[in-house]
Amino acid sequence: MRPRVVAAVVAPLLWNNWLLPRLALNRRGRTAAGALAATGYAFAFGGRPNWLSGRGIQVGLGCAAVVGAGFAAASAIPAVRGSLAGAGDRAADVSTLEWIAVHIPLGTVYTEELVFRATLDPLLDKEFGSVAGTVLGGAAFGLWHIHPARAAGDGVVATVAFTGSAGMVFGTLRRRTGSATAPALLHCALNTGGALLARHS
Template sequence: MSVRTGGGPRVLAVVVAVLLLAAATFLANRVLPGWAYPVCGTIAALLLVVLARASGVASPEMGLGRRHLGRGAVVGLIGMGVVLLAFGVALAVPALRPLFDDGRVGSPDLTEVLWQTLIRIPLGTVLIEEVAFRGVLPALLGADQRWRWGPVLGAAGLFGLWHLLPSLALVRNAAVAETFGGFPLWLVSALAMLGAAGAGVFLHWWRHTGRSLLAPMAVHTATNSGGLAAAWLVLAHR
């Protein structure tokens, strides 16, 4: 992992970005009320962009350039369509439905599901994660608009660590519990974070393909919001 030209300032910016992300996730999950989750995510994402710009990072380096918005939207919609099609097939095949049997979903009503899928996840989860791990951090680590394995893997590794707390609740998913129920929780958590890091590499590749953060944002939203909606459908009608 190498920090590109700017040496000291860029290293400091990476440290500040990581501390900002740590503070944001602590506030959102331990301090603030539920309705403030997307507000916290949005503000944190904006602060990360301001930090990067102050460190000399141009908007296109973060996937925020206007030139590639159209391409990013098209690539994003293609990815979103593939994800939603996969969910549709899984819902249609009885043997695959246990994948959505997730105790973390609980039993929300339709209003709560709409809040989660249309506002909380897109603004509180997807926005900050894509801006941070596919935009700001790779750029600060030296990715600019080219594919560089060091920055990509560095940001992906941090993305994996970001999922430490969520990974501790994964055994509440029926499929995960059945597959990894005999493993110690620390190993399940480590495997989950490794999987998240792998997903981070894929999402960066999708961002690289679309030249815009719109591309991974669309795929990420379809995966998280679509997965929650599918889980709600399965749990509500079993």
């Protein structure tokens, strides 16, 4: 593996699991720092999000609509709603509006999609091919969540496995549309739906 690709893999993992936690920022500070770091990372490693892709927007909105319908159906069933809400409130320090309008789209979706789908995945595809790139990109995305899982008291192995699988889905959407917009819209719909259920169930 070329040194540039090694650096592209290692840098975000060190940032999210080691450096960012040591800055001891509040939620707003973490959101701002994450977005700035992601932007710098994309510039450094040649990220190409292609945010305005028509196909990316179309596919992403379709995926988000399916997810939204699923959450709406789940919220109408008390047992399912209670189960989905069991994870609890992950952002009790901010209002619902701020959580879903700022921290999810900017601190999570923009940051992660710019780092992984727009920048790292294309580098891995070029180095290893799209199949291996999908797996390796998903694995890196899973490992990105080690510290957040520990901080939330979640099982690290389960979190890495789940988010790694999600990363492969998001990566596949990026590869099929040529844009990070499709996975970003799906990612935003999933996180927003989960946040609303956690707050209003």
